[in-house]
Every structure is written in structure tokens, then in C-alpha cells.
Amino acid sequence: VTAPEPIAVELGPRSYEVHVGLGNLDATGELARAVAGSAAVALLTNPTVDALYGERVRASLEAAGVRATTIAIPDGERHKNLETLGRIWDRLAEARIERGGALLALGGGVVGDVTGFAAATWLRGVAFAQVPTTLVAQIDAAIGGKTAIDLPGGKNLVGAFHQPRFVLADVRTLLSLPEREYRAGLAEVVKTGAILSSGLFELLERESDRVLARDEELLLRIVHECAGLKARVVSVDENEGDLRAILNFGHTLGHAVEMLQGYEGLLHGEAVSIGMAFATGVSTTRCGLAPEPGGRLLALLGRFGLPTRIPGGLSPRALARAMEADKKRTAGRVKFVCLEELGRTRFENLATDDLAPMLASHMGVNDG
């Protein structure tokens, strides 16, 4: 087991550690025991991840003397909804998870988001922990306590801030990710570099072959660095004031595209990649981003095989309306994250009336 020092998320009484390692999945039981003691816990996962890692995690829990009930959540963002949540709550009642118990999320962002929200609300709040197994979850979603479900009216409209008690990221689980999902995760890695660390961005450019080949040691370094950057942002700004909101770079349009496609077709990271391409254009025209770094960002997305074009069939007007429904919006204006240069951002308040023309211009079509 290779494991650097745990990363601290500093939030006073809600502080916790992020354990990034290679082969450290077997430490889950010991960490869970420290949280739940002898109380029953629920292990929430999806069938795919369960088949790959469920037994190992259950063995680790059992070895540590933790009683666990497994609750399966169907795969995919379209199941991050009220129906899944209701079924989880019913299963928690059946499993008699008590106030001293805990929920463990083993899987990607969907499992983590819905498990965290179930934990935030079960008995008015019980402990939970994140054991992320996708790249997006390890570097971003599992850290910071944002939990949510989607509604027909929009993504993540319902949720809670509820911090996990620990995050355990075994980078080796990334080796089993389908190629497309792995690359979608790279979109968030690129985002992290673009908004927070030009050094990380340059590393990705320089080592793109090894990144695509999933070199273990390099992945460990990248996940550790991204998780550390995320932890620092969350430590300063737990409840999404301005600092944390910069993490939404590429997400305003990305969420709109996902919503209009009914969360089918594109993966979240792919939608974010498309959103970053649009945000790069806005950054160039409105926020003084030079063409060269903008071009490098687009090129790196391309190198990782990520889409940058808005899917056919989506009109500027429909996209603009969907962006208006996003919750990062107040009184007719969207708070848009711009790049000024690689590693530095600022907010640009866009009038929602300007969105459709800007999208039309970006897409090279009429504002129809």
C-alpha cells in the first residue's frame, strides 16, 4: 500500500481527512469502526461497483467488527432522484440504522451525492463517509459535503451541506473504470488545473500520454494534488460563497446540456468539457483571457478525447432557459465563472437575456 499523508479538510468540529492511496481500500473497515463503533451501518453502492469492490469492502468492515447492510442504488445520473431517495429511506428504516450508525458511499458521484443527502436527513442527520471509486468523485465530488438529488426542474436542486467523516480514495480503483468514464473524469482534472493551478495544468499537458495510460504513480500524484486543492477551497468556504463557486467553471452550461438531454447521452464530465469550451470563449471575449491559454485548454480537452461542441438539436434559446433555471442565479443574472489566465478566475455577471445570443454566436447559428 502506497499512501501519502492524509489531506486535512479544516472545518472546526466538522473537520475530516481525505486518505488517498494505492490499494488502501482495505482500510475502510477500520475507519468506519472509528465513526460508528458497534452500531449498524449501511453500505450504499451500485451493482457495477458492488461486483468489483463490494466483497473487499464488506470483508474489511467485517474484520473491523462493523455490521453492514448493503443497499443498492441503480447506476446513472437519471436515478439521482426522489424515487431512489425514498427507497433508500425505506431500506434504512428496515435496516434499523440508528443515530449512532453511519452510511458509507462506495461508488461515483451519484452514489456519493444521494448517500450524503440520505445521511443528512435520516433521523435528522447521521454520520456518513465517502469511498469514491471514480476519478470525478475522488478529486471533487466526494470532498466538501455538497449532497443533492436532481428534480425534473433541474440538477442538484434539492440537497444539503453535510460533511463526510472521512474520504477514502483508492486510486487503484480507477484502473477498472471504462475508458469513456475515465476520460470524462479527466475533464474535472483539467478544470481543477485551469482554475486553480497552472502547474497542474502543465503537468497534464506534459504527461498526457502517461495520464491516458493510467500510470499508477502519476495518477496518485494527480488525485492527491486535486484533492488537496479541493480540500483547501472547502476549508476556506464551506457553504459556497465566492471561492467555492469558482469550482463551477464550465458547469453552468454543462448542467443545462445534461438537463435538456434528460441526463442521458453525455456523461457529466463530458457535459462539463462542453461547458468549459463555451466558458473559454466567454472568458476570451469578456474577461481578457488571452487566445493562447484559451487554445491550450481546448487542445488539452481534445487530447483527452473530450467533446467540446454542443450536441446537435439543442437550440441557444432552450439552453439559455435551462441555464436560467440553474441555482447559481439571482434576479435575472447568472454568476458565470471566467478564466483570466490559467490558474486564475473571476466572476462575470451575465444578464440572462444575453445568454441566448452568446450561445448562438458560440455555436455559429441564429439566435432561434
Place this chain on the structure above:
Amino acid sequence: VTAPEPIAVELGPRSYEVHVGLGNLDATGELARAVAGSAAVALLTNPTVDALYGERVRASLEAAGVRATTIAIPDGERHKNLETLGRIWDRLAEARIERGGALLALGGGVVGDVTGFAAATWLRGVAFAQVPTTLVAQIDAAIGGKTAIDLPGGKNLVGAFHQPRFVLADVRTLLSLPEREYRAGLAEVVKTGAILSSGLFELLERESDRVLARDEELLLRIVHECAGLKARVVSVDENEGDLRAILNFGHTLGHAVEMLQGYEGLLHGEAVSIGMAFATGVSTTRCGLAPEPGGRLLALLGRFGLPTRIPGGLSPRALARAMEADKKRTAGRVKFVCLEELGRTRFENLATDDLAPMLASHMGVNDG
């Protein structure tokens, strides 16, 4: 308008005031404006309360320049569920309630609980306020930030601690309560006296005629005193440690009875009255409560026309199982609130295996 000084709930950054008065409903708009500014708010209420007070509250909001969308919640505890919550979330999306907006709960405990939980989770938490119009809500449920919905598996199993930004209790709204609902509310008033204030308890005994006649000035005094006691408990113990848990006197069995009856038949206060009668018996046999004050408690419940007998058809075993499902339980033991004397409580840890025999003995039946 008669209004004593507002009562302070002292919770640091989450502090707020409880405004108890006669005819102060028209102050809603001004208080809401201070919370939501020019953002859109949602007024949640049920059809009965809406018909009585909806227009007055909307007029007050309009006069203060607050834009409000009314969302109706069906009447009754059996609608405090996932389905109602899902419909509220969808309506909040339609009404475009933003992060700076707020939800207002106009009604009894059901409206308050579900509105508070919707506010705790909408966009990961928006402001809300309580405008309680029932006796139970004015003296208890609206104060303290406990929000919840019920599941088929038990009452209030899902929820959040989310403090309101203000509570406005117009005691005059109690004059329109149906007699039975008013008396059910008196059960919680009696409970408050029994556990926290022998002075209040004696006032209720002495003035029981005026209480039943709903004398305005007396009601103002009683609501103000109960709200003040509740505010003090919450200020010391926001998240239900030991102090706040004493408010559950009579509720462990009360919830079990409600659950087994599918939240139909008995009102909440009536179930609590039945629960208090059982708790009085337990207090006498296990916690050293003298027979005389125990008898006075039963007599006062009787004076207010409240039920004290467990409904026919419920077996001790079924009740015991339902009590075990209650969330005030850890590892095979129920934390039961006992009276030592009027105004003083302590916890008695009851083994769940002892519950059925104790209930059978209380009911004078076999432990079947």
C-alpha cells in the same frame, strides 16, 4: 394589538425571535420583508387555514412589497410524507424560489414540519419562517427548528435541524380552532407544565374553566409562557441532547399509537395524552413519582376531555415493536422520559424486552 416583548431563541448566528401576540398576524409582511428582501417567497399552508387567514397574510405581504406564491399542502398528518414533499419541491422549482428567497409556513405542525424540511433542502437550504395557527404549533412545534416528514416505517424518521428566521404566533387564530383540535393542543400545554413548570401546571388546574372557554388574555399568557420555556430549552440544547429530549415526555408511546393507527383516528395531542398516562404509570412504578401528583396529571387531562386509554385493538406486543422503531432508541434500549415530580424529569433506560409486559400491565391485559 396586544403583544408582549418578543421571546429570544439564543443560538448564535441562528438566533431568532418568537412574536406572541393578539391580532399580530398583520405583521407577517414586515418580518418576511426583513428576511427575503425583494426575492420571491412561497407561502405554504393548507386549504382550511388558507380560507381563514390566507388573504390577510397575503395582504400583509403585499403591503410590505413581498412577492409570494401560495403552495397548498393537504390537511392532516398522513400527508406529512414523501409525496407531499416531492410536490412542494416541484412547485418551488416552478415558482423559481432562489437562494435569497424564503418559505413561510402558515398553519399547524404538519405545515410547519414539512415546510421547514423543504426549506432545509431546497437549493441546499433557504430561509424560512413559522406562522403557527394551532396551539401545538404555537407553544412547541414551530419553535426549535426540528423539521421532518413521516415514513411508512415511523414518524419523523426523515428531517433536518433548520431554524426558522422568526416565529409569529397570533393567539387570536386559536379562537377558530375546532374544539377537538384545541383540546388536543392542551395536551402539549399540560405536558409543558408537567415537565418544566409546576407553576404553569397549577395555573392550568386553577383556571381550567377559562382555559376551556379560550379566554384571550389567559391564552396569551399561557402561549407566551410555554413558548418561552420551549425557547429556553432549545437555546441550551439545539440538537436534542438530554435537555431537549425531555420534551418527548408522553411521545414514545404516543408515536407508536399514531403509527399503528396509520395517523388516522387520533390527533397528535390525543396520542400524547395517552402516552402521558402510560408515562405517569411508569414514573410511579420506576421513578419514584408520588401517587398524588400522578393523579393530578391524569385528572387535568380528564378535565380537558383528553383520552388516556390506549385504543382497543392495539396489542402490547405491537405497541412495543412500534416503540422500538422510534428513533429515541439505541441498541435495544428506549430512552424513556419519567416524571420525578411535577416540573422535574429524568430518563429511565427501558430494555425494549420489558416494554410489552409493562404495556400489558398498564392495559390490564395479557402480554399477548
